[in-house]
Amino acid sequence: MSQHETDKNTAVLTFRQENFRRRSRYITVFAFLAIAFCVIIVVNINSGNVHIPIPRILEILFKGTGDSKEVDIIWRIRLPRILMAAMLGGALSLSGFLLQTFFENPIAGPFVLGISSGAKMVVAFTMIFLMAKGITMSSYSLILAAFIGSLISIGFILLVAKRVHNMAALLVAGIMVGYICSAVTDFVVTFASDSDIVNLHGWSLGSFSGMSWGNVQITAIVVGVTLFLTMFFSKPIGAYQLGEAYAQSMGVNIKWFRVALILLSSIFSATVTAFAGPISFVGIAVPFLIKGALGTSKPLVVIPATFIGGGVFCMFCDLIARLAFAPLELNISTVTSIFGAPVVIYMMINRRRGMK
Amino acid sequence: MSEKYFELSNLSVGYNKKTLIHDICLDIKKGEIVTLIGPNGAGKSTILKSITRQLEIIGGQVFFENEEIRTISYKDLSTRMAVVLTERLKTELLTCHDIVATGRYPYTGRLGILSHEDEEKVDNALRTVNALDLGNRDFNAISDGQKQRILLARAICQEPEIIILDEPTSFLDIRYKLELLSILGRMAKENNITIIMTLHEIDLAQKISDKIVCVSGDRVIRYGTPQEIFKEETIKELYDIDNGFFDPMFGSIELMKPSGHEPEVLVISSGGSGIPVFRELQKKNIAFAAGPLYENDMDYQLARLLACQVVTEEPFEPIGDDAFEQATALVENVKEVIDCGVHVGTQNARMKEILDLAESLGKLKII
Numbered sequence: 001m002s003q004h005e006t007d008k009n010t011a012v013l014t015f016r017q018e019n020f021r022r023r024s025r026y027i028t029v030f031a032f033l034a035i036a037f038c039v040i041i042v043v044n045i046n047s048g049n050v051h052i053p054i055p056r057i058l059e060i061l062f063k064g065t066g067d068s069k070e071v072d073i074i075w076r077i078r079l080p081r082i083l084m085a086a087m088l089g090g091a092l093s094l095s096g097f098l099l100q101t102f103f104e105n106p107i108a109g110p111f112v113l114g115i116s117s118g119a120k121m122v123v124a125f126t127m128i129f130l131m132a133k134g135i136t137m138s139s140y141s142l143i144l145a146a147f148i149g150s151l152i153s154i155g156f157i158l159l160v161a162k163r164v165h166n167m168a169a170l171l172v173a174g175i176m177v178g179y180i181c182s183a184v185t186d187f188v189v190t191f192a193s194d195s196d197i198v199n200l201h202g203w204s205l206g207s208f209s210g211m212s213w214g215n216v217q218i219t220a221i222v223v224g225v226t227l228f229l230t231m232f233f234s235k236p237i238g239a240y241q242l243g244e245a246y247a248q249s250m251g252v253n254i255k256w257f258r259v260a261l262i263l264l265s266s267i268f269s270a271t272v273t274a275f276a277g278p279i280s281f282v283g284i285a286v287p288f289l290i291k292g293a294l295g296t297s298k299p300l301v302v303i304p305a306t307f308i309g310g311g312v313f314c315m316f317c318d319l320i321a322r323l324a325f326a327p328l329e330l331n332i333s334t335v336t337s338i339f340g341a342p343v344v345i346y347m348m349i350n351r352r353r354g355m356k
Numbered sequence: 357m358s359e360k361y362f363e364l365s366n367l368s369v370g371y372n373k374k375t376l377i378h379d380i381c382l383d384i385k386k387g388e389i390v391t392l393i394g395p396n397g398a399g400k401s402t403i404l405k406s407i408t409r410q411l412e413i414i415g416g417q418v419f420f421e422n423e424e425i426r427t428i429s430y431k432d433l434s435t436r437m438a439v440v441l442t443e444r445l446k447t448e449l450l451t452c453h454d455i456v457a458t459g460r461y462p463y464t465g466r467l468g469i470l471s472h473e474d475e476e477k478v479d480n481a482l483r484t485v486n487a488l489d490l491g492n493r494d495f496n497a498i499s500d501g502q503k504q505r506i507l508l509a510r511a512i513c514q515e516p517e518i519i520i521l522d523e524p525t526s527f528l529d530i531r532y533k534l535e536l537l538s539i540l541g542r543m544a545k546e547n548n549i550t551i552i553m554t555l556h557e558i559d560l561a562q563k564i565s566d567k568i569v570c571v572s573g574d575r576v577i578r579y580g581t582p583q584e585i586f587k588e589e590t591i592k593e594l595y596d597i598d599n600g601f602f603d604p605m606f607g608s609i610e611l612m613k614p615s616g617h618e619p620e621v622l623v624i625s626s627g628g629s630g631i632p633v634f635r636e637l638q639k640k641n642i643a644f645a646a647g648p649l650y651e652n653d654m655d656y657q658l659a660r661l662l663a664c665q666v667v668t669e670e671p672f673e674p675i676g677d678d679a680f681e682q683a684t685a686l687v688e689n690v691k692e693v694i695d696c697g698v699h700v701g702t703q704n705a706r707m708k709e710i711l712d713l714a715e716s717l718g719k720l721k722i723i
Contacts, residue, residue, distance in 0.1 A: 015453045015475040018492045104446060235468035239461055241450070245410050245441055250461040250514070251434035297448045300467060 026301050029293050033308045037086070040315045044082045045074060047319070049327055082315055084211040084219060088272045089282060089314025090307035091223045093290075094230060095268035096283020097306050101237050101299075102261045105167045106347060109283030110150070110269035113170075114177030116278035118153025119146035119270050121181040121188075128192045139218040139274070146270035153177055154262055206277035206333040208318045215275055226267045227307060233260060234299035241297060279314070280333045281340025286310045288347055313339075361386045361421060362518065362550060368415035369399065369406040375414050376402050380576050382569060386517070387548040389540065391561040394571035395595050400554040401442070403571065404522050407552070408439050420518075434462040438511035440521040445495065445503070452498065452506045453491045456481055459513030481513040482506075485539055501532035508536065512543070519543070521553035525560065533557070537564045559607030562586050570594045601661045613662045616643035622686045623663070624648075624711065625696035626704075630655040633696050633723070634662045645686050648679045648707070675706040687714045695722045 013021070045057050052060075052070050060066040060074050096109040110116045126145040130137055137145075160173040236257050239247040248254050272279060290309045291297050317335040324330060362384040370376035376399045384390050392400040405411040407418050409425060418425040420436070428436075438459065447455065459481065460474045470478075482488045485505040490498060495506065504524060511519050521540075525533045541564055543549045555561040561568060561582075568585040570578040572594050578585055586604040591597070601610040614637065621637060621644040623630050630646060631654070637644045646659035647667025659666045667682045669675050675683075687693055693714035700707045714720040 012489045013492045015457065015478045015491060016472060018451065018453055019470075019475065106448065232466060235461070235464070235466065238468060239458060241447065242445055242455070242458055243441075243443060245408075245443065246439070246445075246458070248410060248430060249408060249434060249437070249439045250458060251429075251431035253430055291449055295449060296454070297450060298454065300469070 025295055029305060033305060033312060036312045037308060040312055041082055044315055044319050045078050047323060080211045080213050080216045081208050083216050084275060085208045085314045085318040086311035087219050087223050088276050089310040091268040092272045092279055092282045093286035093306045093310025095265045097287040098261050098265035100287060101240060106288060107171060107284060111278060111280040111283060113157050113174035114181060115150045115153045115269050116273050117178040117181035119149035119273035120278050121185045122149030123274060124185045124188050128188060139215060142274040143222060143271055146274040147266055150266040150270045154266060203277045205331040206279045208276050208332055209329060219271060219275060222271050226264055230264050230303055234303050237299040280337050281344060282310060282313060282336050285340035285343040286313050288343060360419060363419040366416035367418060369402050370414050373414060377574055382579055384550060386550055387544055388566040389544045389551045389564055390567045390569060391565040392554045392569045392571055393558050393561050398571045400571050401522050404520055404554060408520055431462060436516055437518045438514040438516035440507045440511050440524055442522045447495045450495050451492050452495050453478055455495050455506055456509045456513050459510040477513055481509040484512055485509045500527040504528060518550040523554050525555060525557060562607045605657060610661050613664060614638055614641045614643045617664055619643050619645035619664055620691050622690045622693045623696060624698045625655050626653055626698045628654045629696040631658050633694055634658050638662050648675050648683050672703060674703050680706055683710050684713060692721055693719045695720060
């Protein structure tokens with residue numbers, strides 16, 4: 001800790017003064033996120049196999065004129081893809097944040113707890129089942145299937161959590177659920193007909209490619225509504241951070257609150273899995289980084305910042321997935337793992353140290 | 357029906373539908389400090405958890421201003437009752453201000469945004485517990501004693517009528533214990549806040565409480581004022597003490613008297629001068645006799661518990677023949693007579709004779 005920081009921590013501040021100081025920090029973080037968000041969008045649209053300079057992008061976006069091939073690339077491919085990356089990244093991060101709140105464990109997340117894999121499994125089942133009957137899945141039924149899968153996994157984790165109160169054991173259970181679901185998915189995929197596999201294989205590894213405006217629209221509605229509801233849960237989440245008993249003594253109806261947390265986080269992670277497949281580590285790394293940047297875990301600021309931060313993180317990772325070995329495209333999880341996993345390792349080391 | 361404030365009526369409490377303690381009947385008045393005492397695992401915390409609705413009530417009722425507590429909404433209850441729990445908080449990046457501010461929860465809007473008034477109330481609550489300087493420290497970085505004060509400030513900030521505390525003094529050193537209890541005492545007297553708590557330190561419980569609840573086995577064995585409860589036998593029975601004593605007068609705890617029925621030493625003292633000697637002999641496990649002692653002498657209070665024989669005399673009377681003979685017999689039988697600077701005045705003039713006898717036998721040791 002620097003000398004400056006020590007001084008700051010020992011000086012007596014009234015609550016109002018402290019809040020005033022913190023607000024300026026929050027504003028800085030949000031401003032930084034907003035700038036990063038815009039920059040990454042522009043870079044993302046601008047780069048790729050076909051390079052489109054910025055003035056032309058603005059022309060295409062705002063005037064609707066320009067080279068028809070470039071218009072197509074921007075409007076039909078890059079823009080929906082980047083918007084999906086932004087929204088789903090935010091949704092995934094918030095899903096992680098909600099699960100961490102629920103399990104009172106900063107290393108909980110939809111991927112680690114096997115929730116994404118559960119969603120993936122049910123989606124794969126329904127997809128193959130419906131395709132065999134010649135029906136293509138609508139986006140909503142895709143989300144619904146993923147949602148059911150998420151709930152199945154969470155249900156199992158909750159059963160384990162009831163018996164084992166050890167957090168490490170819970171995570172191991174989650175990882176095992178993840179493996180089982182993935183194995184079942186792989187099994188099903190192996191026996192599916194060829195045309196399905198191509199479709200399913202790319203998706204089951206996680207990718208933002210091939211997003212349509214229809215996807216964007218549905219995601220915007222589902223994620224938007226869920227985000228709105230989550231914001232209104234920031235107050236009880238803040239109470240819950242002191243533990244169940246205190247939260248209840250502050251007037252939170254714990255039973256309903258816990259159900260709501262699980263549903264909200266499942267909707268978020270289900271939407272992500274439905275469209276982009278399972279994506280690892282975002283749900284853990286982003287909330288951690290955001291809390292560190294804001295210097296607080298107060299949900300009212302952490303929730304929106306996590307959403308934006310998750311968007312930025314996923315757009316950045318998607319950019320790398322597209323460009324690193326272009327024209328070959330990487331799985332999104334490959335990239336998020338490279339950036340996310342070290343953060344998680346750092347967290348665990350830090351936590352140990354904090355405990356001592 | 358008379359207006360009752362907080363009433364437990366035939367309450368049965370326990371875990372998972374299994375009754376641990378049954379038929380609890382308490383009638384608590386506003387502004388009282390009520391302390392639950394009893395052996396470890398007696399279920400004191402279970403009672404507290406049941407009246408705060410953390411645990412399902414198994415039978416009977418709890419009335420808060422004539423309203424059954426289960427019919428009061430959580431939100432409504434939270435403006436009237438606050439808690440300080442034993443479980444440790446796992447917080448992340450929250451300052452003490454933030455923790456205390458959660459006490460404003462029932463009063464803030466849907467998003468929980470604090471008004472300037474709320475912010476001032478947080479500072480005021482911190483001032484009440486003398487922790488204003490801790491406000492912007494990280495909650496994880498402060499000591500247990502400080503944490504306990506912050507959690508009390510949080511409860512105060514909730515502006516309740518009742519504060520319920522589960523073992524608020526555990527982990528605290530004596531200074532913080534005294535400080536915490538004096539804050540509670542002040543809140544009860546000045547702000548008319550009712551305090552219900554559990555304490556392990558029965559000596560402190562005796563001194564701070566208006567009412568004491570003794571929990572043991574599967575029921576409340578006694579409920580009353582400290583004067584009624586703190587009798588040697590009650591405490592002995594409550595904690596099943598067979599290895600020491602509880603002195604209700606000073607609330608002090610004494611270890612067992614030395615084994616052996618034949619005194620090896622006679623201690624002659626007055627006005628407290630014998631107390632350190634008694635303790636020293638007790639530690640060395642040397643059986644001793646004491647006296648002659650007046651029954652209103654403080655030495656008598658301890659000698660009664662630690663000496664195997666005490667020669668006594670009625671207060672303000674000259675030493676009678678009976679006591680004198682007992683004392684001289686002891687002088688002859690013991691190996692040593694310790695004079696702890698006994699004060700010899702006109703009433704106990706015969707003390708001189710006893711001391712002279714000891715001297716002539718070469719047994720007198722003056723300290």
